Amino acid sequence: MIPITYSSEVTKARADGTAIVALESTIITHGMPFPQNVETARLVEDDIKANGATPATIAVMNGRLHIGLEPGELDALGQAEDVAKLSRADIAACIAAGKSGATTVAATMIAAHLAGIHVFATGGIGGVHQGADQSFDISADLHELAQTPVTVVAAGAKAILDLPKTFEVLETLGVPVIAVGQDVIPAFWSATSDMAAPLRMDTAAEIASAQKMRSAMGLRGGQLITNPIPHDAEIPAATLAPIIAKALAEAEAQKISAKAVTPFLLGRIFELTDGRSLEANIALVRNNAKLAAEIAIAMAD
């Protein structure tokens, strides 16, 4: 038996059969500083409600898998220190041991699928890190997309990564990468890139029916929806390039490795951009939440 706790709102949405959008918690604990992390988590939940769906922020708390957090739980998570960052490899061990942890994209997909939720909104997925030819650091998010049937709405993969290699791996794994409203893949803080989008869809209905067809055909896995950051909130890639390079060089010099790499880089880029990267990150997550609500409603039809 999996110890699952549904929030009161999610319990009601499940009973009514209305649309639910999953949200991850690593972005709260490891992706943004307090208090903006909690403020953003709340805004994103409100965005989903304003667009007619119910938010389900997912986390492990004291050995229970929470699908939807009550307001006090969200506050506590946002201020907790040394929270574990859970992926496919360690979510079961954390629950079995009665501990707490935040879920990454991979772990959130697993939990969403267990709860019968088909759509999940986040900022940017993990992927192939720069220097992966030496470090072999490739996020478990990519393999999860290949095996768990959840549509993930993101602004692409985080631009700290080796983006061309990340999208090559997704193609190899058979993951549909769908750009929304444009012909190129967005690059997280930047709306565009020079990478051609493998697929383009312009409406939530198309995205929902593509996922349904995958399931009907017995094709495993989800879809990655790459939704560009609104143009007025983006940071041009050329502005970011030297900043990302500096943060990567520091990570290497300080021998930052494994799960610490992504939080370190996001934190340094926040400092080096005087907070502008966080503003952009908040804008893109909110934009993704809105689209995810539309897709969840289209799927529920």
Ligand code: PSU
């Ligand atoms: N999106 C954001 N900020 C984040 C993340 C996503 O805007 O911090 C998190 C997600 O939980 C994702 C993780 O799964 O970063 C990737 O971590 P890694 O590179 O260690 O796999």
Ligand code: MN
């Ligand atoms: Mn990694």
